Amino acid sequence: MKIFIVHAHPEPRSFNGALTDTARRCLAEAGHALVVSDLYALGWNPRSDRANFTTVLDPGVFRQQQEEAHASAQDGFAADVRAELDKLLWCDALIFQFPLWWFSLPAMLKGWVDRVFAMGAVYGGGLWYDRGRFAGRRAMLSLTVGGPASMYRPDGLNGDIDRLLYPIQHGMLRFTGFDVLPPVIAWQPARVGDEARQAYLEQYRQRLLALATTTPLQFPSIDDYDPETFTLKTGVAA
Numbered sequence: 001m002k003i004f005i006v007h008a009h010p011e012p013r014s015f016n017g018a019l020t021d022t023a024r025r026c027l028a029e030a031g032h033a034l035v036v037s038d039l040y041a042l043g044w045n046p047r048s049d050r051a052n053f054t055t056v057l058d059p060g061v062f063r064q065q066q067e068e069a070h071a072s073a074q075d076g077f078a079a080d081v082r083a084e085l086d087k088l089l090w091c092d093a094l095i096f097q098f099p100l101w102w103f104s105l106p107a108m109l110k111g112w113v114d115r116v117f118a119m120g121a122v123y124g125g126g127l128w129y130d131r132g133r134f135a136g137r138r139a140m141l142s143l144t145v146g147g148p149a150s151m152y153r154p155d156g157l158n159g160d161i162d163r164l165l166y167p168i169q170h171g172m173l174r175f176t177g178f179d180v181l182p183p184v185i186a187w188q189p190a191r192v193g194d195e196a197r198q199a200y201l202e203q204y205r206q207r208l209l210a211l212a213t214t215t216p217l218q219f220p221s222i223d224d225y226d227p228e229t230f231t232l233k234t235g236v237a238a
């Protein structure tokens with residue numbers, strides 16, 4: 001498989017760094033092709049604005065999605081965005097490696113999505129959800145979380161982790177067509193001790209080796225929604 005990891009952590013010796021090092025070793029041993037975008041090492045610019053493009057559709061008012069569609073048609077993406085788009089279009093499987101920050105993605109990674117998931121190149125014109133550009137490809141979140149798993153149950157203090165991850169797994173990855181695999185989560189790696197951390201690394205290794213065969217999360221098909229109201233048709237379960 002061709003695997004693309006977008007890695008977002010400021011410290012190479014962090015546990016996130018250890019997880020990506022594990023991926024580098026295990027995927028190479030298994031004969032997979034791997035590309036890693038280490039956003040801090042790259043000096044990635046997370047700010048989305050006219051610098052995303054070499055083309056200009058409207059010099060008076062900046063409307064990002066219109067500029068994205070124009071740049072898609074004119075090959076007008078800036079070199080940093082173009083390079084990430086090429087990696088994205090190349091891969092069979094996309095992995096986001098990140099620490100949970102404020103119940104969400106670090107701004108570096110959110111800014112990567114804001115700039116790279118461009119209208120025209122990645123979605124739009126009827127390409128969305130299971131009809132999306134990346135239909136048939138796989139995506140997975142690998143994240144670390146400061147708190148314990150019990151804190152992220154539906155009855156836990158911080159609420160259900162699946163609900164927190166829904167904007168990423170559904171709103172970004174499923175929206176663009178990926179089959180989204182269950183996330184790999186290392187809970188409170190700073191507190192659990194080395195044995196448990198080694199078990200997290202082994203768990204990740206096993207999940208990487210099963211990337212092609214793991215059953216994806218289930219989401220309704222676009223065909224299950226009324227085309228006018230975008231609500232589920234009668235009788236279809238959410």
Ligand SMILES: Cc1cc2nc3c(=O)[nH]c(=O)nc-3n(C[C@H](O)[C@H](O)[C@H](O)COP(=O)(O)OP(=O)(O)OC[C@H]3O[C@@H](n4cnc5c(N)ncnc54)[C@H](O)[C@@H]3O)c2cc1C
Pocket residue numbers: 009011013014015016017018098099100101102103104144145146147189190191194197198
């Ligand atoms: C801005 C911000 C917002 C946050 N928001 C949230 C939030 O909303 N919810 C929440 O729960 N938490 C939150 N946190 C906490 C954050 O999620 C955790 O600190 C983070 O997930 C821990 O991962 P890490 O890679 O930074 O761990 P690190 O602290 O870097 O590492 C943990 C431990 O792993 C060890 N380690 C490193 N490499 C290896 C290796 N190869 N083998 C074994 N051990 C190793 C390290 O030495 C360390 O002891 C937030 C933190 C910040 C800074």
